[in-house]
Amino acid sequence: MKEQGTLSGLTALVTGGGGGIGRVAAAALARDGASVLLMGRNQSTLENAAAEVKNAAQFGAQVAWAAGDSTNATDVEAAVHAAEKLGGRFAISVAAVGGSKNAPILLLDEKILREALDSNLVSTFLALKYSAVAMAKSGGGSIVCVSSTAAKLSWPYLASYCMAKAGVEALIRVAADELGHLGIRVNAVRPGLTRTARNAALFETDLHARFVEQKPLGRTGVPEDIASGIRYLAGPESSWVTGQSFAIDGGHELRRATDLEVGARSAWGDAAVDAALAGRLPSG
Numbered sequence: 495m496k497e498q499g500t501l502s503g504l505t506a507l508v509t510g511g512g513g514g515i516g517r518v519a520a521a522a523l524a525r526d527g528a529s530v531l532l533m534g535r536n537q538s539t540l541e542n543a544a545a546e547v548k549n550a551a552q553f554g555a556q557v558a559w560a561a562g563d564s565t566n567a568t569d570v571e572a573a574v575h576a577a578e579k580l581g582g583r584f585a586i587s588v589a590a591v592g593g594s595k596n597a598p599i600l601l602l603d604e605k606i607l608r609e610a611l612d613s614n615l616v617s618t619f620l621a622l623k624y625s626a627v628a629m630a631k632s633g634g635g636s637i638v639c640v641s642s643t644a645a646k647l648s649w650p651y652l653a654s655y656c657m658a659k660a661g662v663e664a665l666i667r668v669a670a671d672e673l674g675h676l677g678i679r680v681n682a683v684r685p686g687l688t689r690t691a692r693n694a695a696l697f698e699t700d701l702h703a704r705f706v707e708q709k710p711l712g713r714t715g716v717p718e719d720i721a722s723g724i725r726y727l728a729g730p731e732s733s734w735v736t737g738q739s740f741a742i743d744g745g746h747e748l749r750r751a752t753d754l755e756v757g758a759r760s761a762w763g764d765a766a767v768d769a770a771l772a773g774r775l776p777s778g
Contacts, residue, residue, distance in 0.1 A: 701754075
């Protein structure tokens with residue numbers, strides 16, 4: 495048995511570490527020897543996730559968690575400092591926070607839009623910013639962001655999510671260009687629909703079959719699919735890769751966005767959606 499893993503001696507931060515993709519990505523890093531700090535809002539969720547990651551950890555990897563808001567600069571900076579204290583060289587940061595509401599454009603308001611931008615783009619920016627400062631001191635590293643097929647496909651009823659994830663991909667390109675001379679790589683994975691506890695109900699509806707129809711490989715994803723891509727971009731195997739976003743989506747981008755009108759109608763009601771599609775603003 496090897497005494498060291500490929501990532502032994504390195505430390506990672508995973509924001510959104512309690513979520514389905516975040517916790518499995520953290521486990522993939524710890525399995526190869528990286529010490530990992532999980533950040534998220536819910537303490538009990540983080541404790542459960544940390545226990546799972548510890549079970550996967552090998553080669554003496556340490557696992558810790560820190561509750562905090564990934565859209566709050568003070569909390570994110572504190573999480574980076576906590577990760578640095580785990581030992582090893584802080585060299586990996588995974589930004590896995592996201593989410594948005596399903597709505598026609600004319601039913602969006604500034605509150606919904608700002609929530610989407612905060613959750614997806616601001617959280618990524620803050621993780622990148624404070625991780626880059628720590629990596630610059632320690633000799634560089636790899637920042638991996640979680641985007642979405644919504645960043646590339648034209649997806650009716652997901653305008654706020656599409657805008658936010660497209661912003662994430664613009665950010666990673668600029669950051670990769672600016673930070674490369676510091677030995678810092680910045681990339682993203684672009685998942686297709688991936689089953690997690692948060693969206694499990696969708697997989698019991700007809701909408702799941704509609705997603706599968708648009709995937710040449712004939713299935714939706716599981717967190718391990720995405721974690722493998724994150725692990726690759728985090729490690730030395732991708733040492734000459736930066737500024738890229740890799741689709742891990744079963745081939746969905748080769749076809750077209752899944753029709754989400756049924757979901758919009760379920761959330762907002764037929765009258766509101768019909769009005770929006772007719773070019774009218776919601777009343778009242």
